[in-house]
Amino acid sequence: MCKNIALSWSGGKDGCMAFDKLVKKGYKIACFVTTVPKEMRRTFAHGEKTELITLQGEALNVPVHFIECTFESYTESFIESLKILKTKYNLEVIAFGDLYLDEHREWGEKTAQLSGLEAMFPLWMKQSKALKALEAFVRSGYKAKVIRVRKDMLEESWLGREVNDQFLHDIVKKNVCPMGEAGEYHTFVYDGPLFKKKIKVHDGKVISHEHSKRLELEDGVLIDKY
Template identity: 55%
Template structure:
């Protein structure tokens, strides 16, 4: 039976893969959910400008809901907004793009239960299957670029790299999860079969942020 689903959306490859799985299963994704610090117009997940996430939403033709919160009330705000979305869209479920980290799954299941929703994890697999999942994303025809790296895992040369066959081959030479599930790298998806048109952007400066570095991306008019 088709379900009405809200999808936790970071703007990266995992969110995109989760969306594709849900669409292929004939479910109706009625809302994308992105958390944003109250004082900033950038996402909690990867630090993108909210405008870039909105442009993804527009191209995907799926409404976007920003959960504006702080670190202190993150979970409480997530639950409250889920309840609002549940009532607004008659949701059955909330989906997450987590892959194999049990702590992340537990959090997702807990917030879903608190909102009276089913928690879905379309990508859930064993850690050893992560390379196969990366291959599936590359072969899907979607396009993504690396916009953030953890400095203790990858060097600056990875910023801006496209997720393609070369990336697939080279990431296996690194001592990291091929999918970056432990935060080794993050991506921005900007085109592919799910998109009506590319989300065009230019690459800007590299910014240091604690233990990570982020490639600033700017929307093209």
């Protein structure tokens, strides 16, 4: 079994599910890797504040490494950073939380190979299994809220919603992937079984982008769970 793994981390439920599955199988998550646009303190994937991603790493006791890149240099920067982290942590694997999109898997396998690492996709499934995957997350004990939605897929009212039984009941009525694999929605995980502390946040303003709307999370702090 490979012991040292870097996990691609955007702060949402998919990465969290991958983390949980790998830990339960006995793998060691040496670090999280999160891409950020240069000169912005936001994640590339969800537009979340890097401070909140750092809090997740602290709560899960995993160091977070931010990879600065541009859209044009994204792949190159990712590979070069992985090479550095491979030496630092004696990495053998880079894991991704992708579910079923072949183009995402192909990119992950290519970047892993060029970095001298094995690619792992612990959540990989058939598209038809997406609803069961969401059910598994809802029952996992992890807590997440919706922080971004695609305008053409979900209304603004979905922002801030907890990913719980009611969410599960409502999302199946929409013509979207229940797991949001096509970017229909993105989430932020703030608590769960492997969290040493809970992340407390407040809902801030809603920001409209060209194709999406994003909920600002404010005043993030770690609090004791017991």
